[in-house]
Amino acid sequence: MSRQPRRLALALAELESARARTLALTDCLDDDELMAQHSPLMSPLGWDLAHVGNQEELWLVREAGRRPALRPELDDLYDAFRHPRADRPALPLLSPAQARQYLGQVREQALDVLSASPFAGDPLHADGFVFGMVAQHEQQHGETMLATHQLRSGPPVLHAPEPPPAAVDVSRLPREVLVPGGPFTMGTSTDPWALDNERPAHTVDVPAFWLDTVPVTNAAYQEFIADGGYDDPRWWTPEGWEHRRTAELDAPQCWFRDGGSVWLRRRFGHVEEVPPDEPVLHVCWFEADAYARWAGRRLPTEAEWEKAARHDPATGESRRYPWGDAEPGPEHANLGQRHLRPAAVGSFPAGVSPLGIHQLLGDVWEWTASDFQPYPGFAVFPYKEYSEVFFGPSYKVLRGGSFAVAPVACRGTFRNWDYPIRRQIFAGFRTCRTAEGDR
Template sequence: MSDIHERTRAALEVARERTCVLTDSVDDTDLTAQHSPLMSPLVWDLVHIGNQEEQWLVRKVGGRDAVRGDIDELYDAFRHARADRPALPLLDPAQARAYVRTVREKTWEVLDSTDFSGPLAREGFAFGMIAQHEQQHAETMLATHQLREGEPVLSAPTAPRVGGGLATDEVCIPAGEFTMGTSREPWALDNEKPAHPVDVPAFAIDTAPVTNQQYLEFIADGGYERPELWSDRGWKHRLEAGLAAPLFWEDDGCGTWWRRRFGLLDPIHLREPVVHVCYFEAEAYAKWAEKRLPTEAEWEKAARWDPVSNRSRRFPWGDADPDEAAANLGQRFLGPAVVGSYPAGASALGVHQLIGDVWEWTSSPFEPYPGFVAFPYREYSEVFFGGDYRVLRGGSFGTDQVACRGTFRNWDHPVRRQIFSGFRCARDVSGKGS
């Protein structure tokens, strides 16, 4: 058995184990319910995962007959908005589980017979793409669990609550060129490619993500009541949506803020990164702090550039895959760890927790890199370029390592905050925000 075969099988197995945890932990009523118009019923995600696996691995890589060719349109994410999916004639839970089991059995047959040749299967790319797709939907399903009402059904150890002290509040990144993106990572997706030089002026970036304590100071200083801190679009959205604190926060009126997390209500932990804030909230906080959000290029340079070798590394800590000492990934915990919890994961320049814990908003719109080529289908990235999106980087506690690299790009609408999103600030080295 080749290394590629073992790696692809392991990635697919880990993804399926997580999917089962997220779908088997609820009863059939919860599985078929829509817990928010922003999200699909969990049973839709389950079959969509299997259908994508069938289309790409069973049919395209394996050249085999369709298992259920009649449901392709039903589970096409571009044909049906999330809010409309509960009304569709979806497979019921028993049918859904039987379908994904059958598809996976055929996938193993394809994997055992493939020679990993051709552009789609080379180095296991198609298998890796499907493992990433399933893990991305697993994170989406985890967000659905967060929106779900009722008794807790998920459990995990508590994320680290005692982090080490950080030497500085921010790190200065010198001006100069670095290599952004990748042309070598075998499972990188099309929007991460190709590697290309980017000249970045000097800037400073926060050593850690903005914490709950810091964000509470923004709230206490009237941050949600001061239009001068918000962009015009941001202030309009704040008024229309009634934003007054991060999503899932509750003020008990006695000076304590609480957060609902997967069915439990806990006091806000001051040293955890703030999570469930939209881009407009992050932007307003940064202006209040006399800073700004980093650009996508600044974020990646802070994460990947090594001044000693003058090269870009795969991850902040180097080229090795993430382990439990480097980052909070993979739903090992059901929340972010306090800042300073992962010194082994710091970048070459001393920036912490760039990978895992919370997705970090950047100020950059989602656009293609120079030389971009859509592969293997336009709908993964190309159709989103130029839309109303902002790039998020770094992954969250709910992101699996297979779908998280120093080059990995996420994107969402600036109003979204049901996702596991936080941020850190940057500034020009002159000390003036922009």
């Protein structure tokens, strides 16, 4: 198969996969629930449903296809920068039936554009970038819609098999792994569907450090709670302590006690005992940072995290994924909403990095110590609202994806970001420490 048909088939498969997920996350609810706002932090699911169609029209029909607008009057309604999430229920939104009809009309034209694309020439078409960008965008909204499902009250409507049991006894693994110091290549200039904030590739010299072999677990986090970690300002930044007080944080989001000492959690409509061996989930950056300080450690920087995930000391090269350049499979990582929870630590040994670090991709996003900033030589492409408007100290970087992330939107260079107070996202963390004298 030549390069163009291969790219076309890949783009088609990713667009279809994203759409199937969008429909699965919305067809399971009635219209009232789709148009309701289940949290002021989130849009109504009906807004997301039409928004992904509007973005597809903007980029595939109008920009890539140079075709007339189908529904230009929708551009303002579904512009994420014009209307905060809390205000969107009051907008004259399309009904779910109208949104589905619109999605079908857009997709019909988008597929015509796809079949005619040269997959070469201008940067938007080269290697099918614009189709990969739109597929990633829709999958990112799939993750957002899944977070809305987690915040929704009511009986379960989503179902998935349980993750496989851990394949490795983590008690036999080292507590931490030494990542040798020295330069490595961060970011990418060659990945055809990498987004602008992942570019360009550049050399970063990272001093040696020790990184947790696995993400911090629920059991470990319960020790922090039991030791009074939420009540001791020593472990919190001033901003974090103020937020802990005003938001009355005392445990990860969705955790609660039911009149006893056992921690329970709500998960997509189910109530269950908190599994001790899963990575902790639904903690904000301030909580992750406080835990790390309590443990006598710190959060890794973004460069440290990427070096641990991509650098191969044997070759000196940076891999696309911790296990190499092969596309993610179910043996490598917990991705793609195959399961509705993180897997136990010690799962997916085929996905281990060259240094022996487990579960760097999938399961939970991992908070880093870094602010979201551009790389040296950064250039906006194809629009500044994807990355540039978010650069600065207000946002912290997360890495590695979660069980809710599609493989197309998860790689060793992929960067996520959010406010340090956010807990509805599927985020956890791991800690590290500087290796004094090691290089």
